[in-house]
Amino acid sequence: MEVVADILIVEDEISINGLIEKNLQLVGHQCTSVFDGKSAISEIQAHTYDLIILDIMLPELDGFTVFEKVKETPTIFLTARNSLADRVKGLSMGADDYLTKPFEMLELLARVEAVLRRTQKNKSYFEAGMVRIDFDSHQVFYMDQHVECTPKEFELLEVLVNNRNIALSRDRLLELVWGYDYEGDTRTIDVHIQKLRKKLGWENVIKTVYKVGYRLEVKR
Amino acid sequence: MKYRTFFTTLLLFLISFNIGIFMITFTMFKETIKNAEERSLMEHYILTSAIAKDFQAVESRGIHIEGVIDSLLHQYSNFSGDKKVRLAFYQNDQMIYSNGQEIVWKSNLLKRSEEGNRQVSFQKLDNHTYVNVSGNLPAPYEAYTMVYLYETTEAIVAWEKMKNMLYTVGFILSILLAIGLLLLLGQIFKPLSQISQTSRNIAAGAYDTRLPASGNDELAEMAQSFNYMAEEIQRQMVELTTAAEKKQQFIDNFAHELNTPLTAIYGYAEYLQKAALDEDDRLSAISYIMSESRRMHVMANQLLDLANLKNDQIVWEAQNLTDLFQSVKQTLHNRILEKDIQMEFSSEIDVIYGDAYLLKSLFVNLMDNAIKACGTGGQISMDAVWEAGKKTICIRDNGKGMPPETIQHITDPFYRVEKSRNRKEGGTGLGLSICKQIVLRHDAELKFISHAGEGTTAKIIFTTS
Numbered sequence: 001m002e003v004v005a006d007i008l009i010v011e012d013e014i015s016i017n018g019l020i021e022k023n024l025q026l027v028g029h030q031c032t033s034v035f036d037g038k039s040a041i042s043e044i045q046a047h048t049y050d051l052i053i054l055d056i057m058l059p060e061l062d063g064f065t066v067f068e069k070v071k072e073t074p075t076i077f078l079t080a081r082n083s084l085a086d087r088v089k090g091l092s093m094g095a096d097d098y099l100t101k102p103f104e105m106l107e108l109l110a111r112v113e114a115v116l117r118r119t120q121k122n123k124s125y126f127e128a129g130m131v132r133i134d135f136d137s138h139q140v141f142y143m144d145q146h147v148e149c150t151p152k153e154f155e156l157l158e159v160l161v162n163n164r165n166i167a168l169s170r171d172r173l174l175e176l177v178w179g180y181d182y183e184g185d186t187r188t189i190d191v192h193i194q195k196l197r198k199k200l201g202w203e204n205v206i207k208t209v210y211k212v213g214y215r216l217e218v219k220r
Numbered sequence: 221m222k223y224r225t226f227f228t229t230l231l232l233f234l235i236s237f238n239i240g241i242f243m244i245t246f247t248m249f250k251e252t253i254k255n256a257e258e259r260s261l262m263e264h265y266i267l268t269s270a271i272a273k274d275f276q277a278v279e280s281r282g283i284h285i286e287g288v289i290d291s292l293l294h295q296y297s298n299f300s301g302d303k304k305v306r307l308a309f310y311q312n313d314q315m316i317y318s319n320g321q322e323i324v325w326k327s328n329l330l331k332r333s334e335e336g337n338r339q340v341s342f343q344k345l346d347n348h349t350y351v352n353v354s355g356n357l358p359a360p361y362e363a364y365t366m367v368y369l370y371e372t373t374e375a376i377v378a379w380e381k382m383k384n385m386l387y388t389v390g391f392i393l394s395i396l397l398a399i400g401l402l403l404l405l406g407q408i409f410k411p412l413s414q415i416s417q418t419s420r421n422i423a424a425g426a427y428d429t430r431l432p433a434s435g436n437d438e439l440a441e442m443a444q445s446f447n448y449m450a451e452e453i454q455r456q457m458v459e460l461t462t463a464a465e466k467k468q469q470f471i472d473n474f475a476h477e478l479n480t481p482l483t484a485i486y487g488y489a490e491y492l493q494k495a496a497l498d499e500d501d502r503l504s505a506i507s508y509i510m511s512e513s514r515r516m517h518v519m520a521n522q523l524l525d526l527a528n529l530k531n532d533q534i535v536w537e538a539q540n541l542t543d544l545f546q547s548v549k550q551t552l553h554n555r556i557l558e559k560d561i562q563m564e565f566s567s568e569i570d571v572i573y574g575d576a577y578l579l580k581s582l583f584v585n586l587m588d589n590a591i592k593a594c595g596t597g598g599q600i601s602m603d604a605v606w607e608a609g610k611k612t613i614c615i616r617d618n619g620k621g622m623p624p625e626t627i628q629h630i631t632d633p634f635y636r637v638e639k640s641r642n643r644k645e646g647g648t649g650l651g652l653s654i655c656k657q658i659v660l661r662h663d664a665e666l667k668f669i670s671h672a673g674e675g676t677t678a679k680i681i682f683t684t685s
Contacts, residue, residue: 015484015508019491022505026495080476080483102483105490167494209494217496
């Protein structure tokens, strides 16, 4: 099993609902979109979801009311209401996270990832072509052969996999893998990417995106 | 103020009261002394005349006075019988008789009178007070002088007792008065302290505090004025708060209305930049960006309209209602067909006065709302009638209606009956604000009558044209 989840998107703005769906689909998640509170509840009762992304201001029933009915499913509130009172209310009700509009793609994906990692106990593996990555044991296999990776290489690999099909800038990669306070330059990224490409035979999988950075491209 | 009044009043009272007591006691003292003097003078006179007669009688019998003087005077020594009287007898400054053995007759006490006049004086001796009268016997016995001493101690003591009692009673009365005064002042100053307490409460934000206004004296009148003031303050505070809330609401809503399309535009742009996409994805992302941008453009224009409406001059012209209605119908033709809506028009009025462009956009907006409220096959009627002598235009639909409590807000900018701000029905949420502004510029009134599920009636009541 790959790291994918069934996600319900409850958002009344068609354009934003579509945007969230497209972003989540990039990293392989299955998405269902609903546009009001009532259909959200019937959808939740009909299927089991790994995660709900829930707007607060919804037609028919608001997000808080919907949330009260579906407590067992992990939920991220995504709303334009960014007052402290609303945040506190959302989180104290037991929501797993609270994200305000406007949001960035990577932030949304990172939070979804974080919630899924917290709530899904059987942390899985990732397979693409001849490469297999086991996240539990931190092991990488290329053509069933164990590949030695440094801790930083493995972390970089994990970030690329979690944000697959999305271009990540060198700065963002530095920030995500080495942390904010790392003082090395972006050449470090290029060196590590080269090493990963060579070790895993991913010369055409980890693509260089002109003027942006790198993108791990796998089939959706 | 209360205590100043209290102390001043009390002080004034104490001063006059004590002066009064002092005057009374002083007068009584004078009276006492005068009585004692008069009595002493009278007795002295009686005694001297009696003694002179006795002397005459003795002499007429040829007996020498010196020999019998003792026994003669002795009879008089008990004259008053109460042992208050002392007598001393002098012959040419030589004391020849005295019955006041226990008294040391001091020389100054026994001043002999120089002339024939009698002399009265007061003497104090060992806690006893005496009236001292000395005078010569009548002629031909001028050589003899009688000193008469009358003890007035009792009268003085009685006077002192009286004086003390008066002061004690005065003191008790003063205390009673002080208490009474304090209570009375408390009663008088109570409304004042109430006013100050109420003012403080109002200043602290409790705008619904009022003074009790009962009776119809000056205080009640003042309380009424005060309460009127408090009411005005409260009303204006409520107005200010409401205005501030509306403004805040407007800003919140505006921010939200801006944020939503911006989130979509930014999100799709980022998606285009970073994601690995095929042509379909790319086109749909671009079309989202374009439609959201257009929405912001429409919103900006409407906001501008709303702002300009408040300032721009409007052109007053006679408008034929039937023509106006036809042109509105023309504009909405497609939407009417789409939802298969029945349109009716009736008019008792030929013309209304106003700005052609604004009136048309007003009716288009209201009609458009009516169409949105109706399901497929709904009915909308527009009637121009005289109501209470005023030109009134009613736009009636049989759509979903709205809850009564939302009616007063629907003309607020960005207000949506559905809290979700569902844009499925389109629109920016400024339409009715613009309608209200147009109606206001025509000196007319815009009213909505609606119940959930029973349709809505919009009424425009023209007051001038």
